[in-house]
Structure formats: structure tokens, C-alpha cells
Amino acid sequence: MKVLSPYALGATLYMPATRADLLDVVFRTKLPELRSLVVCLEDAVAEIDVDTALRNLNGLLTAINERGGRPSDGPLLFVRPRDSVMAAVLNDWPLMAHIDGFVVPKLTLRNLGEWEQAVTNPALYLMPTLETTDVFNPGAMVELGQALKGNLNQRIIALRIGGNDLMGSLGLRRNPATTLYSTPMGYVIPMLAGVMGSLGFALTAPVFEQLATPHLLMEELELDIAHGMVGKTAIHPSQISTIQDTLRVSLEDLNCAKMIVSDVAPAVFKHNDAMCEPATHYKWAVNILERAEWHGVRQADVGPIEAPIRLAEAAR
Missing domain, CATH: 3.20.20.60 (Phosphoenolpyruvate-binding domains)
Known part of the structure; x- marks a missing residue:
């Protein structure tokens, strides 16, 4: 099938x-x-x-x-x-x-x-x-x-x-x-x-x-x-x-999803002023990537991708 x-x-x-x-x-x-x-x-x-x-x-x-x-x-x-x-x-x-x-x-x-x-x-x-x-x-x-x-x-x-x-x-x-x-x-x-x-x-x-x-x-x-x-x-x-x-995804969501599913993603990190936690957001990220595969990305200004910041490090 x-x-x-x-x-x-x-x-x-x-x-x-x-x-x-x-x-x-x-x-x-x-x-x-x-x-x-x-x-x-x-x-x-x-x-x-x-x-x-x-x-x-x-x-x-x-x-x-x-x-x-x-x-x-x-x-x-x-x-x-x-x-x-x-x-x-x-x-x-x-x-x-x-x-x-x-x-x-x-x-x-x-x-x-x-x-x-x-x-x-x-x-x-x-x-x-x-x-x-x-x-x-x-x-x-x-x-x-x-x-x-x-x-x-x-x-x-x-x-x-x-x-x-x-x-x-x-x-x-x-x-x-x-x-x-x-x-x-x-x-x-x-x-x-x-x-x-x-x-x-x-x-x-x-x-x-x-x-x-x-x-x-x-x-x-x-x-x-x-x-x-x-x-x-x-x-x-x-x-x-x-x-x-x-149904197209935003560029921000697409970049965030890619970071979350990355093998080197920190346990918790900040991206675009939001907390990202792969353990809880992984399924969301997979869905975003699959949606983007079928529908593409919304037209938006493309800027530099923000590097992930560990929340623990950001608090120092």
C-alpha cells in the first residue's frame, strides 16, 4: 500500500x-x-x-x-x-x-x-x-x-x-x-x-x-x-x-522546526524570543516540515537565521 x-x-x-x-x-x-x-x-x-x-x-x-x-x-x-x-x-x-x-x-x-x-x-x-x-x-x-x-x-x-x-x-x-x-x-x-x-x-x-x-x-x-x-x-x-x-508555513516556523529536529539541538534553547524544547516540540516540528514539503513557505522577507541560544546560558 x-x-x-x-x-x-x-x-x-x-x-x-x-x-x-x-x-x-x-x-x-x-x-x-x-x-x-x-x-x-x-x-x-x-x-x-x-x-x-x-x-x-x-x-x-x-x-x-x-x-x-x-x-x-x-x-x-x-x-x-x-x-x-x-x-x-x-x-x-x-x-x-x-x-x-x-x-x-x-x-x-x-x-x-x-x-x-x-x-x-x-x-x-x-x-x-x-x-x-x-x-x-x-x-x-x-x-x-x-x-x-x-x-x-x-x-x-x-x-x-x-x-x-x-x-x-x-x-x-x-x-x-x-x-x-x-x-x-x-x-x-x-x-x-x-x-x-x-x-x-x-x-x-x-x-x-x-x-x-x-x-x-x-x-x-x-x-x-x-x-x-x-x-x-x-x-x-x-x-x-x-x-x-x-497552508504554507512561515519561514520563521520552518527555520525553528529545522533547529528542533537537528541532531545537535540543545535540550532547551531560545529562538525568535521563544523557548524551544525538542523533547516537547519535536512532533510539532515534524508536522511543520511535512506541511512545508507539500505546501511550501509563505512569502516573507528572508533574514539571517538566528543561532540557537541555550536558555541556561542566556541567563548568565
Whole structure:
């Protein structure tokens, strides 16, 4: 099984499986900047259109196969089945070899077994979506996280937070003048970052559904990153570049991360007027370096790298 970094996801765009331009996106003649694509057979497809969507998906995979496979520089490609029954059928399609994995909708501890039985192809990654009322219960999330780690750990590239479904379960919709963190998601996202993050799972952030306030999207992205989110679902192609540009790391963080992972790093040192302690900051540094590998560095003035100063020496 090839290794996929969760930072490779970047902005993830969902497109209904009924779309006629899916092949153009896969082969980068359309939306060449996109990092990950989900072909949706669930919420984005009406019940009466399911058969049409499945035929279109099969046509997409056939076309990919006829071209000798997907391009190496194209977006990661996932399919979101409608349910575990549909997933079991798709799991056995030989042409699913051209898919990176499944997005699992509405995963709970109760239906986890059904999904495990449905998706037996070990070459398919999984991105479970946390979007049911169970998500508001930290205890339920601990149980689910432990079950996922025990059974599917190596196949999960990231967990997706379904913000709209979670808000909908409360009968709410975000105020267009605020970020999602000013809603009950301001509790849910940090809680999931702690519970699932401590178990080693990467998480992606919910959509920002307002297209008229890009400044709020950037504000929300900064909060996403501060909570350890590795990517974000895009609701529209116009959001792709904003999401992926914001995922770039600062030069200051990159230089600091390099110092922390260095074999000759002091046990504690000062860099840019902040304490750095490799024993506690090492994982952060590794994540920064991996994020920089996939998204690059933000444009900034490049100055000399400050030499590390041992805090004990600085106090003399």
C-alpha cells in the first residue's frame, strides 16, 4: 500500500458523480491547482440519479484505465459511497484500482463493523466523516477513535469533520459574518483535535460556505491550522488557492522546526524570543516540515537565521 501524507490533501473539493467534467479534473485540464477530489454518490446525488451517477463513475474509471492510469501530478481521487451496501459493491470493482480510497459518510461506532465488512480491499484508504450527533459526546469519540486505531489505523489518511451536518443536527446555520468557531463547532473542533489527535489521527476542517467574505475564510483557516487541521473541504473552486496558500508555513516556523529536529539541538534553547524544547516540540516540528514539503513557505522577507541560544546560558 503506497503511503499518503494527510498534508497532500490540501483543499478537498467534492463533485457529484453525475458531473460530465470529472475526467478533466482528474487529468488537470480543469482546476490544475486542486490537490484532492471526492466524487460524491451521497448527499450531492438525488435518489433518482443514483444509477446515472454509478454509470458515470464507471465511465470515469474506464476512461482513466484507457489512458493508462491517472497522471502522477493529478489530484488524489476518492469516492464517497452512499452507504456501506454501495461501498461493498464498489469495493469489488476491478477499476477501483484507479481510486485512492473512500470517504466514509456518517461513521459511528454502531456502523463501523458494516464498513469494515464492506471495504475489504486493503489498497483503498479511508477518510471517515464525523458528522452525527455522537460527535458531541467526547466519550463516544474516545470509543470510536480507539476502535478505528485498533482495526483500521493504517488505512485512515485523515478524519473529516462534517460541520454542516453537525450544525444541521442542532437546527443551526452559521452566521455569515462569523467563523465556524463562533458556533457550537468552537467546542467540537478543539475537542476532536484533542481526542482524535492524541490517538494519532489527522483531521480536516469543515467547509466555509460563504463565498462573499474571503477575509473570513482566511480568518477561519488560521484557526483551523491553530487547531492542527491538515486541510479543509472547499465548497467552490474559488476557495482552492486560498486554502492551499494559507497552508504554507512561515519561514520563521520552518527555520525553528529545522533547529528542533537537528541532531545537535540543545535540550532547551531560545529562538525568535521563544523557548524551544525538542523533547516537547519535536512532533510539532515534524508536522511543520511535512506541511512545508507539500505546501511550501509563505512569502516573507528572508533574514539571517538566528543561532540557537541555550536558555541556561542566556541567563548568565
